Amino acid sequence: MEIIIRPTAAEASSLAARIIAKHLREKPKSVLGLATGGTPLPLYRTLIAMDLDWSEVITFNLDEYIGLPREHPQTYHSFMWENLFRHTNIRPENVHIPDGNAADIPAHCAEYEERIRNAGGIDIQLLGIGTDGHIGFNEPTSSLASRTRIKTLTRQTCADNARFFGSEEKVPKHVITMGIGTIMEARMNLLLAFGENKAAAIAGAVEGPISSINPASILQMHPVAKACIDDAAASALERANYFRWVHDNKPDWQKI
Numbered sequence: 001m002e003i004i005i006r007p008t009a010a011e012a013s014s015l016a017a018r019i020i021a022k023h024l025r026e027k028p029k030s031v032l033g034l035a036t037g038g039t040p041l042p043l044y045r046t047l048i049a050m051d052l053d054w055s056e057v058i059t060f061n062l063d064e065y066i067g068l069p070r071e072h073p074q075t076y077h078s079f080m081w082e083n084l085f086r087h088t089n090i091r092p093e094n095v096h097i098p099d100g101n102a103a104d105i106p107a108h109c110a111e112y113e114e115r116i117r118n119a120g121g122i123d124i125q126l127l128g129i130g131t132d133g134h135i136g137f138n139e140p141t142s143s144l145a146s147r148t149r150i151k152t153l154t155r156q157t158c159a160d161n162a163r164f165f166g167s168e169e170k171v172p173k174h175v176i177t178m179g180i181g182t183i184m185e186a187r188m189n190l191l192l193a194f195g196e197n198k199a200a201a202i203a204g205a206v207e208g209p210i211s212s213i214n215p216a217s218i219l220q221m222h223p224v225a226k227a228c229i230d231d232a233a234a235s236a237l238e239r240a241n242y243f244r245w246v247h248d249n250k251p252d253w254q255k256i
């Protein structure tokens, strides 16, 4: 994994935005895997300000709550349209978000996987990380080979997301999420993490053993996984200074 530590979330987000923007300019028909939550918001704001051409871009979101009406403000459908898509020229038919109200959820999950394959696979998958190490909504002990499916959230994730719903009880307990096997097939994984409350999860993912107890640790097995994190999220990394050293000494040809 390439660990890029910047002093602030704004600086780490701007670097991630440059990685995505470069890709979109080189390949207008890019397939992006997108994430929700508090973490990607500064990145989305930066991408919007860059005024990129999204007319041929295809997107697949990582996950969605089960059972919330689609127009509920806290669905990831609402989140994505509000915080990114409506500010771009993306074509609605190129946007894919799991349907948390599908009548046959297992069939819908299989179809989601097929759509990703038919689009040619994901070029860049954006990821946040839960305080428990989850990626997508693959909670600890998720199969490292899992595909898109239903998951039950942990109490910790419900508590973490209570801020969006007003109380923990209102957070849906069930979700559809791309699996860890699905995420691992993306050609690049780009993980963002900001704040001290992510420091333990980041240390486990980067310096701990590969284990389903910290699902993000599977990224150690991915050939092109980059983590753009701020100083606070890096604060429990034993090798933080090594990662800073690597970044500061990158040959020009490896820079964005």
Ligand code: PGA
Binding pocket: 036, 037, 038, 039, 040, 127, 128, 129, 130, 131, 134, 135, 136
């Ligand atoms: P957050 O969530 O960005 O709201 O912290 C991250 C995640 O759960 O993956």
